[in-house]
Amino acid sequence: MSPQTFTKQYINGHWINGSSEKYVDNINPYTQQTIASIPSANEDDLNKAYQAALNSQGSWMTTAPGEKRACFDQLLKVVYDRKDEIIDWLVKEAGSTLVKAEVEFQAAVGIIRESAGFPTRMSGQILPSNTPGKENRIYRSPKGVIGVIGPWNFPFHLAMRSIAPAIATGNTVVVKSASDAPVTSGLLIADLFEEAGFPEGALNVVVGRGAEIGDAFVKHPAAKLISFTGSTEIGSHIGELAGKHIKETALELGGNNAMLVLDDADIDQAVEAAAFGKFLHQGQICMSLNRIIIHENIHDIFVEKFKEKVESLKAGDPSEKDTVIGPLINKEAVERIQENLKESIGRGAEIVTGGEADGNVMQPTVLSGVTNDMPIAKNEIFGPVAAVIKVVSETEAIEVANSSPYGLSGSIFTRDVHRGVEVAKRVETGMIHINDQSVNDEAHVAFGGEKESGLGRFGGEWALEKFTTVKWIGVMKNGYRYFPF
Structure with missing residues (x-):
């Protein structure tokens, strides 16, 4: 036709x-x-x-x-x-x-x-x-x-x-x-x-x-x-x-999905998963990672490796084979995200990389120093901005993850799978994945969220x-x- x-x-x-x-x-x-x-x-x-x-x-x-x-x-x-x-x-x-x-x-x-x-x-x-x-x-x-x-x-x-x-x-x-x-x-x-x-x-x-x-x-x-x-x-x-x-x-x-990177996580694997779970389709997925919650013991090395990974992602024409970051759906989406970004920076967040936009294509962006009450973490961003939140314990990581009206998907990285499952049980979400990212959909498995x-x-x-x-x-x-x- x-x-x-x-x-x-x-x-x-x-x-x-x-x-x-x-x-x-x-x-x-x-x-x-x-x-x-x-x-x-x-x-x-x-x-x-x-x-x-x-x-x-x-x-x-x-x-x-x-x-x-x-x-x-x-x-x-x-x-x-x-x-x-x-x-x-x-x-x-x-x-x-x-x-x-x-x-x-x-x-x-x-x-x-x-x-x-x-x-x-x-x-x-x-x-x-x-x-x-x-x-x-x-x-x-x-x-x-x-x-x-x-x-x-x-x-x-x-x-x-x-x-x-x-x-x-x-x-x-x-x-x-x-x-x-x-x-x-x-x-x-x-x-x-x-x-x-x-x-x-x-x-x-x-x-x-x-x-x-x-x-x-x-x-x-x-x-x-x-x-x-x-x-x-x-x-x-x-x-x-x-x-x-x-x-x-x-x-x-909607979703405000969190990846919890615990203190015993394989950092390199967590970085790879976070890049895919955050930036596939420019983050315009209900299951996309919105917040990356990192234990303080590994925070700095994770951010350094994540910055390097994100800066390797090509943004531009989606029809080109090596493009990873294509356009946001419209100009209004770009403007909304830029406003969230600006306000969060004004409240103490720091740009690790990215932040600029050319037309509807926005650079993949990483923010550190983020707290859960900043717009970039509080709102469902639906764009290529990763908010990194530092925590001091497993308990705090769970509390931060749960401090959201949303509960769709999520991710936990740890070398101890049993520990990961026990943490997963305490995260208020309909779906969550151990040593994987949050964007998963299999036709034969229950898909859906909790709360809002x-x-x-x-x-x-x-x-x-x-x-x-x-x-x-x-x-x-x-x-x-x-x-x-």
């Missing part, structure tokens, strides 16, 4: 123009040039998309598991056949470096592979009853229509993380793609599903500003669950709307549980029940 098609909405198997008078400009964050202007969807388009999903859900739900699996097998083939196109879009639309785009592509493939098995994993149960002659049957079924709000940072993978398991478990889906990455978070995925042979209405994609269709997307009566990946502020608003309308949510929100980092879990059996519901059917199979009146 030609790129021009990606200026349309995808509703009920057809590519149509958005009905709004407004446009969504799809901008390359590196060149800052407009790729295309997309006529926005309005509420009429949104209603059509939800109606299409509702109309097709009954027949898709009853499609044989083998047929569903065949669609996903074909989807995998299509995705691999069009890998270069997918990578190209991730680079030019989301500012992905080639390394990040490859990581994202493989993560999305993992989700598709895992989801392909869901149609035959829709198992129920038969439980005994205290009533003579009765048995209790538990049937599992899809929830119905799922609303997915796509993110812009890992758009292809994180949208697919909800779309694939939702459809594999017999639901149909309406996606509101991210305005900053409308193709890779929705339109391109629709095109792949269409080529793979999924039925009309199984997947629908609308592109529109949140101010115009955002609340209506969440409140629409057809949607039984809203899946959102993004900021805690927007997630809180979605949760409030969903609660008012008695809708379930799957919310993967979200609700629910994605991945494997947890995703299957999230996108389905169960019904208790009691059966008097031997005779009839006696009632006292």
Whole structure:
């Protein structure tokens, strides 16, 4: 399909123009040039998309598991056949470096592979009853229509993380793609599903500003669950709307992830892991390391080695093979981070390296002398700035890590794995990794956060549980029940 098609909405198997008078400009964050202007969807388009999903859900739900699996097998083939196109879009639309785009592509493939098995994993149960002659049957079924709000940072993978398991478990889906990455978070995925042979209405994609269709997307009566990946502020608003309308949510929100480098850590390995966990995709990942908490005994040598490593990372054009640091998503992100940087320096933090920006490309930056109350440590930076915090003990390291409203991911470095696990148990987070960095996502493992980092879990059996519901059917199979009146 030609790129021009990606200026349309995808509703009920057809590519149509958005009905709004407004446009969504799809901008390359590196060149800052407009790729295309997309006529926005309005509420009429949104209603059509939800109606299409509702109309097709009954027949898709009853499609044989083998047929569903065949669609996903074909989807995998299509995705691999069009890998270069997918990578190209991730680079030019989301500012992905080639390394990040490859990581994202493989993560999305993992989700598709895992989801392909869901149609035959829709198992129920038969439980005994205290009533003579009765048995209790538990049937599992899809929830119905799922609303997915796509993110812009890992758009292809994180949208697919909800779309694939939702459809594999017999639901149909309406996606509101991210305005900053409308193709890779929705339109391109629709095109792949269409080529793979999924039925009309199984997947629908609308592109529109949140101010115009955002609340209506969440409140629409057809949607039984809203899946959102993004900021805690927007997630809180979605949760409030969903609660008012008695809708379930799957919310993967912000993070202020910490790496705890204990006094017995392998410093060289910790440096390598910290560089990847902080600077992959310019730190624009919910799981990125935001704070690096170092024991005072090894602080200075860690900072020296980390500075050397970070200064070796090339920043610039994300389409060049050796670029590690590409552009931030837009000018506003650069300005926000620079303001956080300036205020933190004014309060005593020191720049070890970096700090400057050229257009939307910001140098990888390391700050030392940081305290937990400085903006650069307190806020989710979502950019290429590493805040190094010195502590005097393991206990203080844990206290600093936990002094945040977020709790998504994390990392601990120590030569004593048992010690690492015991420390990990005390860190208030949904995910944490020993002698590894914080950016990990495996399709079969529970993914999600605690506190203000979200609700629910994605991945494997947890995703299957999230996108389905169960019904208790009691059966008097031997005779009839006696009632006292």
